[in-house]
Amino acid sequence: MDSSKQEIAHDFSPFFIVYKDSRVVQLKVPSSLDPKTNVESKDVVYSPHENGLSARLYIPRSTHQNQKLPLLVYFHGGCFCIESAFSPTYHNYLNSLVAEANVIAVSVEYRQAPENPVPCPHDDSWTALKWVASHFNGQGPEDWLNRHADFQRVFLVGDSAGANIAHRMGIKHGLDKLEGANIAGIILCQPYFLGEEPVGDETNHINQREKLQGLWRFTCPSTSGCDDPWISPGFDPNLASLGCTKVLVFVAEKDFLRARGVYYTEKLKESGWDGDLQVVESKGEDHIFHLINPTCENAVVMLKKIVAFINQLN
Template identity: 85%
Template sequence: MDSSNQEIAYDFSPFFIVYKDSRVVQLKGNVTVPPSLDPKTNVESKDIVYLNTENIDLSARVYIPESTHQNKKLPLLVYFHGGCFCMESAFSPTYHNYLNSLVAEAGVIAVSVEYRQAPENPVPCPHNDSWTALKWVTSHFNGQGPEDWLNRHADFERVFLAGDSAGANIAHHMGIKHGLEKLESSFINVTGIILCQPYFLGEEAVGDEITNDHHKNLREKLQGLWRFTCPSSTSGCDDPWINPAFDSNLVSLGCNKVLVFVAEKDFLRARGLYYTEKLKESGWRGDVQIVESKGEDHIFHLINPTSETAEAMLKRIVSFINKD
């Protein structure tokens, strides 16, 4: 092989490497699993296509508890996976297993969204795809959509948006867009948004980004990654896509309540705390709650979902969804 083909242009390990011949090699999140009836949770899943054009074919995975009665309505959870907008998949073993557990514990019907990713499809493409998926999901509000599970079981008066890391960023922006544009007018009620260790950044350091040298190094790496995944931005890490504090529409977040999870050792902890403060200061009239997991790091609940802290986090999400 020509040695020039092995020359690295950008090294964003452990996420991906870009070579000078424009090849992009993903280092994580490449393995996928099919939908199934999960024997541990008795949750059934299937894949649906939410966008099909000549050049684009995008899918999502729908989950439902097997014990659901024929016409019983369940809260609807729309989930967006993480991965810095450039890796992972709604169909990976990590997310498939997590959604099975979450659906079983919360007693919800869930849609886990697959979206196109950077660098081939830079931000805001992941957000645009997610909005397309969300509009497809909520088009079932009158029971006349193409997916029978959603027609029969989704309660569109109890809709929740959720995600981890970059997926939490997307969930936040879906809430903003709903607040501005409204999904199916008054027929859809986005009750709450769940943000698990959200992926937000900023040009100026906040909190322990200032004092923690390890976090400072990670922050610099993520700033470089952000500029690579959103090359059209003219404001760097103060772009509203990555820094909600610079979004004049923050007050328009279209839900009644928000639950933010941060982890004590996570380099994004300071940003989660900062987001909560700015949301309160914006004039938004909902209720925002923050939960910190002591001794844990980024996406610990996906890496070790059976740990005591991860199980406590899952119970907190279930309570948030099912509390009147």
């Protein structure tokens, strides 16, 4: 046996491992009952025709037989090219979020670049959303959603590139409408947006700008550039069509993407969208800090604000 197949070149746990034979293996954990949060999870196929695309469902084990819960649809981050809904990072975070908010959740797995460039992740996510919405009349393929999901209280949530997807799903819903589902709110955690011209303090981060702009072109070879509406919502003529009434945006003080997140909120207000918009800044923190260190003080505060945002709409 070739020993290089087993030898590790780079260990980037809990995200992925690179072996000496150049294989990259994303770390994943099985669905299960989490004893710390008493949240149960299981995996389901939402698109058998697209390589068996799956999602992970979460529900508090204490849910009563006919109890209806707000439905949270989560889109993971990773610049459209790494991470997974089944990674330890997202599995642990969804367990905590579901327990604290007392919701039922669907964490979406989608195909990624470079093999499946943007907008493939968004197309898969819309397919997942349509699959979720197919349960609104209690006759879908998944019993947890049929019995316990309240389709008048659906929330789209994502971090980084997943926040980009959550935003795009809100636009898509505003234009095309998911039958039977009411998107009550959208939560964007340090969203991954860019632009050709710098905003805010982006001029102080030239190297980071260039790297992310290059990464965007790598993950979306067909792009018109960094003012493409897929990555720069301010250039989207449909921005005012965002299909919800409330949006919560989190930015982090030390995050290079902070200025772009703030800019997004300004452009959303200017667009004519007339919903309620909240912006929360986490002082002293960097990008996706709440996933890297979910028990730190600011991550706990952030989680509580998400829970309050969901509960105030109930």
